[in-house]
Amino acid sequence: MNPLTAHTEIASFTPYPIHHHPVRIQLGQESLTVVWDHGHQSEYHYLWLRDNCHCAECVSSLTREQVFEICDVPLTIKPLNAYISDDHRIIIEWDYAQHTSQFHPGWLLSHCYSDVALQEKKWLPEIWDKARISDELPSTCCDSIMQNDAQLLTWLRELRDYGLALVTNVDTSPNSLIKVANRISFIRETNFGTIFNVEAKADANSTAYTDLRLPLHTDLPTRELQPGLQFLHCLVNDATGGESILVDGFKIADYMRENHPQEFHSLSTIPMSFYNKDKNSDYRCRGTAIVTDSNAEVVEVRLANFLRGPIDVPSHQTMALYTAYRCFIQLTREAKFQFFHRLNAGDLIVFDNRRVLHARNAFDLKTGMRHLQGCYIDRDELLSRIRVLERNTIIDQ
Amino acid sequence: MNPLTAHTEIASFTPYPIHHHPVRIQLGQESLTVVWDHGHQSEYHYLWLRDNCHCAECVSSLTREQVFEICDVPLTIKPLNAYISDDHRIIIEWDYAQHTSQFHPGWLLSHCYSDVALQEKKWLPEIWDKARISDELPSTCCDSIMQNDAQLLTWLRELRDYGLALVTNVDTSPNSLIKVANRISFIRETNFGTIFNVEAKADANSTAYTDLRLPLHTDLPTRELQPGLQFLHCLVNDATGGESILVDGFKIADYMRENHPQEFHSLSTIPMSFYNKDKNSDYRCRGTAIVTDSNAEVVEVRLANFLRGPIDVPSHQTMALYTAYRCFIQLTREAKFQFFHRLNAGDLIVFDNRRVLHARNAFDLKTGMRHLQGCYIDRDELLSRIRVLERNTIIDQ
CATH class of the missing domain: 3.60.130.10 (Clavaminate synthase-like)
Structure with a gap:
């Protein structure tokens, strides 16, 4: 089992199996683009990424609730540096408060909010006569x-x-x-x-x-x-x-x-x-x-x-x-x-x-x-x- | 006490005191206009009036729930005859199914849906700092x-x-x-x-x-x-x-x-x-x-x-x-x-x-x-x- 699969660092009871790895990232004006090994592209805004940092400082490990508040960083927060680690995480060092965030690939892909991804996640009722x-x-x-x-x-x-x-x-x-x-x-x-x-x-x-x-x-x-x-x-x-x-x-x-x-x-x-x-x-x-x-x-x-x-x-x-x-x-x-x-x-x-x-x-x-x-x-x-x-x-x- | 005040004929626990009487009614194309003794004018659509008939045939006296369904009369239902009774009710004889409806003046005025009346009934919160x-x-x-x-x-x-x-x-x-x-x-x-x-x-x-x-x-x-x-x-x-x-x-x-x-x-x-x-x-x-x-x-x-x-x-x-x-x-x-x-x-x-x-x-x-x-x-x-x-x-x- 990939040690990332259990994914305990994310304060959640939901497992996020890793089906795909990020192969390339690109830093844009206000967002990070991630290209996955199956060709899908995700775009994550920097504020969104900072907001979803799961480190022990940002999320209480006791209650699994966020302690960090997105209001407390500048609207223009950006990465100083970003890379894919050997174990397929995306690591971002921020330009504010010397903070570093790590993103689990299973969690990150399942939270992609591209139009395609949102469409796929939509629930459709079985309508009947x-x-x-x-x-x-x-x-x-x-x-x-x-x-x-x-x-x-x-x-x-x-x-x-x-x-x-x-x-x-x-x-x-x-x-x-x-x-x-x-x-x-x-x-x-x-x-x-x-x-x-x-x-x-x-x-x-x-x-x-x-x-x-x-x-x-x-x-x-x-x-x-x-x-x-x-x-x-x-x-x-x-x-x-x-x-x-x-x-x-x-x-x-x-x-x-x-x-x-x-x-x-x-x-x-x-x-x-x-x-x-x-x-x-x-x-x-x-x-x-x-x-x-x-x-x-x-x-x-x-x-x-x-x-x-x-x-x-x-x-x-x-x-x-x-x-x-x-x-x-x-x-x-x-x-x-x-x-x-x-x-x-x-x-x-x-x-x-x-x-x-x-x-x-x-x-x-x-x-x-x-x-x-x-x-x-x-x-x-x-x-x-x-x-x-x-x-x-x-x-x- | 005016016998109408208790208003038992309306299947409701709410009393509707009579503050005003209708003095004149006028039959229009699709609605009845009522002029009240304080000058207020109400317009009631014929479908609305037929829908709100409170007679024992239309409303169950046991459950106080409507038995009549407005779908079961023509969209064009109209009064054959309408008048104000001696005890200030409005009586309507319908052109369909030989039905007659009576409207209590207290109930009718309090359900007026003119723009003025709707505005007056609006609840406004006390907003604070x-x-x-x-x-x-x-x-x-x-x-x-x-x-x-x-x-x-x-x-x-x-x-x-x-x-x-x-x-x-x-x-x-x-x-x-x-x-x-x-x-x-x-x-x-x-x-x-x-x-x-x-x-x-x-x-x-x-x-x-x-x-x-x-x-x-x-x-x-x-x-x-x-x-x-x-x-x-x-x-x-x-x-x-x-x-x-x-x-x-x-x-x-x-x-x-x-x-x-x-x-x-x-x-x-x-x-x-x-x-x-x-x-x-x-x-x-x-x-x-x-x-x-x-x-x-x-x-x-x-x-x-x-x-x-x-x-x-x-x-x-x-x-x-x-x-x-x-x-x-x-x-x-x-x-x-x-x-x-x-x-x-x-x-x-x-x-x-x-x-x-x-x-x-x-x-x-x-x-x-x-x-x-x-x-x-x-x-x-x-x-x-x-x-x-x-x-x-x-x-x-």
């Missing part, structure tokens, strides 16, 4: 993800990419869900509790707790951060009706962007309000139904007709918003997008609540019981868990 | 907020507006903080637990848990939703040093927008990455250090030098981002913005972690103990609590 998810629905049995980290990782990656995955053979005793959820993380609490029971109740404070049809929606659009993952674990389902319907909101948004660009624009720029008033809570959130990031990629859908508050945008935007909203809802009602699934006792369905809209047909309580338990875990926790599991997987390779 | 907060720091003793809802409401509104407030005379036994926090809501759990202990530890996984200086930062910028309120309760503080330093991030952002517009633009549009790697977690978040809403108002600041990951934006943005970041940090270091406060045993400081940057001077463990307990509650829960408390206050008036 009814036909695709019917063929490809990720599914696993409970034992395998409870007992095997590699199988858990595979399932979590599928859940991240499709935004939807099934677990079968989950113990049907109440609160079994907690053990499964804790394989990822702690659970996100809300005013509906840590675990919520989806069954018809006399004093229902949400349509979820009746036997009525629930139209397609995301849960808790009334919160600034809608819950990321939603877990629905079926303990009993003897009633007629009550099928789950799932629609990939990213698919609807993509379709809309292509076929109804004006409505897409309205729905991703004009905010709606969502309200949920109860005896002891009064949640309100204002946000767009389609959320895009700085690259104009759709990253979130926020929608529940039964939780909408009155539209409160300037008068000239009102009709545009209604038109766009109706367009979105009408698309979600099309059969080609709707995946039907009847949950049976022992099934656990998990989906990205900020992407996949879910609905429930009405059910008939006279024909039998129906009892689901649910909980939420945020995207942050899912992604953190995947990264931690990947550390070990990479080491095992 | 050192001089202002030294004069105006909101402060209360623990008993008053634990025992009196009106005093709790006053304090919570101040906390919302200033983003910073003090509670004195809090019981110094461990976990007393939980009782105070629960006066607002449940606590937000993170990978650091529900309650975290800020004291020097041998195996610190964060600079917070050492005796080192902590530069100005927000907590958990590594999470998509940074925690809203941060609570820091001082149990013991006998050590020399360790003063808390607080800076209003909104003030810095405003100052930057005015004096360094290019840097403000860069920092509010080019994302940075924040990382926090631990043995069992690996959190990463990419977001701008200054967050603005759709009205270009600053709504959030995200910043911790010691949690920054390598900058990973296209090469042509790298220097702009560094320049802007340095500008922000240098401003936060100016004395005129920094409020110093030494926490004494029994003090509890609460601040909006998405707005107010906090820092700590190094302290000297040899001179005595220092032990704080902390927790988080999100903005959603603060605002919900304020609204619930306001319901009762309005009724009491």
Whole structure:
């Protein structure tokens, strides 16, 4: 094993295997160009390099956090000298404060921020309609993800990419869900509790707790951060009706962007309000139904007709918003997008609540019981868990 | 009492007192204009009015959630007839499905979305520098907020507006903080637990848990939703040093927008990455250090030098981002913005972690103990609590 592979000098739990070596460096006006042995070129700004010095003076070896602050060196900091060492590191002696930095080739290449590199690192969701998810629905049995980290990782990656995955053979005793959820993380609490029971109740404070049809929606659009993952674990389902319907909101948004660009624009720029008033809570959130990031990629859908508050945008935007909203809802009602699934006792369905809209047909309580338990875990926790599991997987390779 | 005041027909816990009556209505092409007795004019689109029908057919009286869906009526829906009733409601008979809607004047006026009305409803923060907060720091003793809802409401509104407030005379036994926090809501759990202990530890996984200086930062910028309120309760503080330093991030952002517009633009549009790697977690978040809403108002600041990951934006943005970041940090270091406060045993400081940057001077463990307990509650829960408390206050008036 190359002594650099373990890479302990970088205050990180992530290993950075060395796949390529730097063969040539070139000092520019404000950046260093590195040519790698596979022909790739990276350009690193001097400030960036100084900022990412991993020496014991710059990064605390105890907390792995940076102690150095980039504000404390001149904006024009430059190398006095730079070279590739015998063990393939890049060494830079700075023109300020007599500081020297060393860069590990595995770390450096994996942090290249060239356009090509940024493009390659981009995560792309597996977007689906009814036909695709019917063929490809990720599914696993409970034992395998409870007992095997590699199988858990595979399932979590599928859940991240499709935004939807099934677990079968989950113990049907109440609160079994907690053990499964804790394989990822702690659970996100809300005013509906840590675990919520989806069954018809006399004093229902949400349509979820009746036997009525629930139209397609995301849960808790009334919160600034809608819950990321939603877990629905079926303990009993003897009633007629009550099928789950799932629609990939990213698919609807993509379709809309292509076929109804004006409505897409309205729905991703004009905010709606969502309200949920109860005896002891009064949640309100204002946000767009389609959320895009700085690259104009759709990253979130926020929608529940039964939780909408009155539209409160300037008068000239009102009709545009209604038109766009109706367009979105009408698309979600099309059969080609709707995946039907009847949950049976022992099934656990998990989906990205900020992407996949879910609905429930009405059910008939006279024909039998129906009892689901649910909980939420945020995207942050899912992604953190995947990264931690990947550390070990990479080491095992 | 006017029978309309209680306003039970509107599925809401919020009372809508009637301050004004409609005196005249006018049917336009796609909207209804209402002239009120104080001269104000409101324009309500027909779709908006149909959408906000509160009759028992449209809104479930059990869950107070809308059953009707606006997609199920034509986009061109219009009144067949509209009038003001003897008890000052506006009655509309629709040209579709023989439906009639009634609008309570108190509800209708308070939901007016004219430009003037939207402007009046806008929340404005109380932005501060050192001089202002030294004069105006909101402060209360623990008993008053634990025992009196009106005093709790006053304090919570101040906390919302200033983003910073003090509670004195809090019981110094461990976990007393939980009782105070629960006066607002449940606590937000993170990978650091529900309650975290800020004291020097041998195996610190964060600079917070050492005796080192902590530069100005927000907590958990590594999470998509940074925690809203941060609570820091001082149990013991006998050590020399360790003063808390607080800076209003909104003030810095405003100052930057005015004096360094290019840097403000860069920092509010080019994302940075924040990382926090631990043995069992690996959190990463990419977001701008200054967050603005759709009205270009600053709504959030995200910043911790010691949690920054390598900058990973296209090469042509790298220097702009560094320049802007340095500008922000240098401003936060100016004395005129920094409020110093030494926490004494029994003090509890609460601040909006998405707005107010906090820092700590190094302290000297040899001179005595220092032990704080902390927790988080999100903005959603603060605002919900304020609204619930306001319901009762309005009724009491």
